[in-house]
Amino acid sequence: MQDKTKDPLPEEILQPIDTVELSALRAIMEGTAKATGEDFFCALVSNLCLATGVANAFIAEFAETKTRVRTLAFWMDGQFIHNQEWDLEGTPCEVVLRGQLCHYPSNVWKQFPKEEGIESYLGVPLQDTEGGILGHLALFDKRTMPSEPRLLFTFQIFAARAAAELSRIRAIEQLRESEERFRDLFDEAPIAYVHEDLESRFISANRAAMRILGITPEQVPGMVGISLVPKTPEAQQRVQEAFKSIGKGTDTSGVVLELSRKDNGKPIWIQWWSKPDPSGHYTRTMFVDITDRILMEQEQARLQAQNQYLREEIKSANNFDEVVGRSVAIQSLLDNVRRVAATDASVLIQGESGTGKELIARAIHSASKRHKNPLIKVNCAALPSGLIESELFGHEKGAFTGAIAKRIGRFELADGGTIFLDEIGEIPLDIQVKLLRVLQEREFERVGGQTPIKVDVRIIAATNRNLLYEVAEKTFREDLYYRLNVFPLTTPPLRDRLEDIPLLAYFLIEKYAPRIGKKIDGISEKSMRRLQAYHWPGNIRELENVIERAIILADSDIIEVDPDMLSGRTEAANIIGVPNDASFEAVTRQHILAVLEQTNWVIEGANGAAQILNLQPSTLRYRMKKLGLAKTSH
Numbered sequence: 001m002q003d004k005t006k007d008p009l010p011e012e013i014l015q016p017i018d019t020v021e022l023s024a025l026r027a028i029m030e031g032t033a034k035a036t037g038e039d040f041f042c043a044l045v046s047n048l049c050l051a052t053g054v055a056n057a058f059i060a061e062f063a064e065t066k067t068r069v070r071t072l073a074f075w076m077d078g079q080f081i082h083n084q085e086w087d088l089e090g091t092p093c094e095v096v097l098r099g100q101l102c103h104y105p106s107n108v109w110k111q112f113p114k115e116e117g118i119e120s121y122l123g124v125p126l127q128d129t130e131g132g133i134l135g136h137l138a139l140f141d142k143r144t145m146p147s148e149p150r151l152l153f154t155f156q157i158f159a160a161r162a163a164a165e166l167s168r169i170r171a172i173e174q175l176r177e178s179e180e181r182f183r184d185l186f187d188e189a190p191i192a193y194v195h196e197d198l199e200s201r202f203i204s205a206n207r208a209a210m211r212i213l214g215i216t217p218e219q220v221p222g223m224v225g226i227s228l229v230p231k232t233p234e235a236q237q238r239v240q241e242a243f244k245s246i247g248k249g250t251d252t253s254g255v256v257l258e259l260s261r262k263d264n265g266k267p268i269w270i271q272w273w274s275k276p277d278p279s280g281h282y283t284r285t286m287f288v289d290i291t292d293r294i295l296m297e298q299e300q301a302r303l304q305a306q307n308q309y310l311r312e313e314i315k316s317a318n319n320f321d322e323v324v325g326r327s328v329a330i331q332s333l334l335d336n337v338r339r340v341a342a343t344d345a346s347v348l349i350q351g352e353s354g355t356g357k358e359l360i361a362r363a364i365h366s367a368s369k370r371h372k373n374p375l376i377k378v379n380c381a382a383l384p385s386g387l388i389e390s391e392l393f394g395h396e397k398g399a400f401t402g403a404i405a406k407r408i409g410r411f412e413l414a415d416g417g418t419i420f421l422d423e424i425g426e427i428p429l430d431i432q433v434k435l436l437r438v439l440q441e442r443e444f445e446r447v448g449g450q451t452p453i454k455v456d457v458r459i460i461a462a463t464n465r466n467l468l469y470e471v472a473e474k475t476f477r478e479d480l481y482y483r484l485n486v487f488p489l490t491t492p493p494l495r496d497r498l499e500d501i502p503l504l505a506y507f508l509i510e511k512y513a514p515r516i517g518k519k520i521d522g523i524s525e526k527s528m529r530r531l532q533a534y535h536w537p538g539n540i541r542e543l544e545n546v547i548e549r550a551i552i553l554a555d556s557d558i559i560e561v562d563p564d565m566l567s568g569r570t571e572a573a574n575i576i577g578v579p580n581d582a583s584f585e586a587v588t589r590q591h592i593l594a595v596l597e598q599t600n601w602v603i604e605g606a607n608g609a610a611q612i613l614n615l616q617p618s619t620l621r622y623r624m625k626k627l628g629l630a631k632t633s634h
């Protein structure tokens, strides 16, 4: 300390006058009462100096290491100066920061040559409640200090307050840091977290949750979680179960919930856990997105259902998909089949029963680019009207009484392939609307479901009814008719291509003889003439039945067709080939009647009329009803 001209500090600091101490104490108290944080430190150092008359004071904390300190507030010669940082070594502060009160009334500069110009120093450590050193509070001056400053006690009180304030600031900082760390973890966690109130209103949601649910940060407050649950009975039931499980802590595997994304309504599946907040007013929910897994499982279920369908199809398939016929009528039909097969256009095949509509549908599918995917057939006449919708579009579990499990509909089975809607004219009007939507948008919902299902399916429909007539009668929707009828095809009745009969007869012998286990070489000339003279109301299906029966009855390797095998008609009448009432309905009626009489009105079973007519018993019953055929009615 170069300057030796130092005035001693005011005498009263040495005198035991309580009023001085008290007024200093009050002044410092008043000066610091309202301040917190950095303001408190500033108020403290300035008021300490003002009250004690010491020129300089500072509060410091450890810098990055325990060997350095930096000030939090620094009062010097009547004003604040910028905060400073210094190494403790060789300073009076070093001892203070080891936890000791240090008082050098004079000659500081001698003991600590670094402290040039400083005569006196008083330092008190700032300690937390556990005795850890946080920093120190110090006064120093160019002048000497009394050796036992009276305000030491006051000084210690405020050092304790400063320590408490410093601890508080540190705690706040730690809390902020930990909150930040928590927020980062919360925000960046791969698992979705949502904090909801008891009405399922979101309070906060992390990034994963927002990404999975398709919501923006602005949409989070007030977003109602259950509004994302589709209205299907199944989804609603699941969410109820999920709510019941909250806080039970028994289910560690989580509840699988179906939701619709907020932004685009796409279905998502989540695995969900939730527990109540300790306050009981909130729930803390976390979930993971398992949509990919569920979609995979659904695809697996679809493929399983498709396999099952195809296995049954294979059992019933005749494996003879060849369209036989050299007639102009059949050749021009096949030309059109080839042409339309190359496109994805909907096809409407019209023609009498048994003329090969299904065969043509199969031929189109086989020649199309979809041939590697399945052709799924739906016989609309064979289905009770109440079940058609669920058969076509599937249904969700619980969609109606009896819907015990989820069912995948024929449209889903046919995805990527072709659907063949046989007897399309039988579809009730309300289902026609839904069908129209599939044709237009390639999209539908399962019965009891709300999630639109997209499919890539080519539609081929067939009917033996005059659909234009049905349109005029308003039993078939006109818009649907035109949508289906993009490429109309008509299968000619067998009576219009009698020249194909020999070829067909030989084809059918080859098809059935091995099945029946007989070696047949041909058909007698007389029988062939008989076949060509007949008018074939049941078309090729009837021819098939006749040949099959003839093979069964054959005594030699040449089959014979007796007149009584042809629906009991006389040859003379058949040569003309046209019955009195030649309308399709009349002929069908007559034919079915003949078979029914032959079976003694037995419909089902091995020798039943349905088997002979190659129809499903339900289809036959339906037709009988339409044609007004009952045992007593003829």
Ligand SMILES: Nc1ncnc2c1ncn2[C@@H]1O[C@H](COP(=O)(O)OP(=O)(O)OP(=O)(O)O)[C@@H](O)[C@H]1O
Residues within 6 Å of the ligand: 318, 320, 322, 323, 324, 325, 351, 352, 353, 354, 355, 356, 357, 358, 359, 360, 422, 462, 463, 464, 491, 504, 507, 540, 541, 544
């Ligand atoms: N041109 C053909 N060549 C060979 N077999 C044929 C031909 N046309 C039809 N068939 C056979 O006749 C039977 C009846 O044909 P298909 O079931 O395709 O007729 P359909 O018009 O769909 O009948 P329905 O209207 O009663 O459903 C089938 O066994 C089929 O294989």
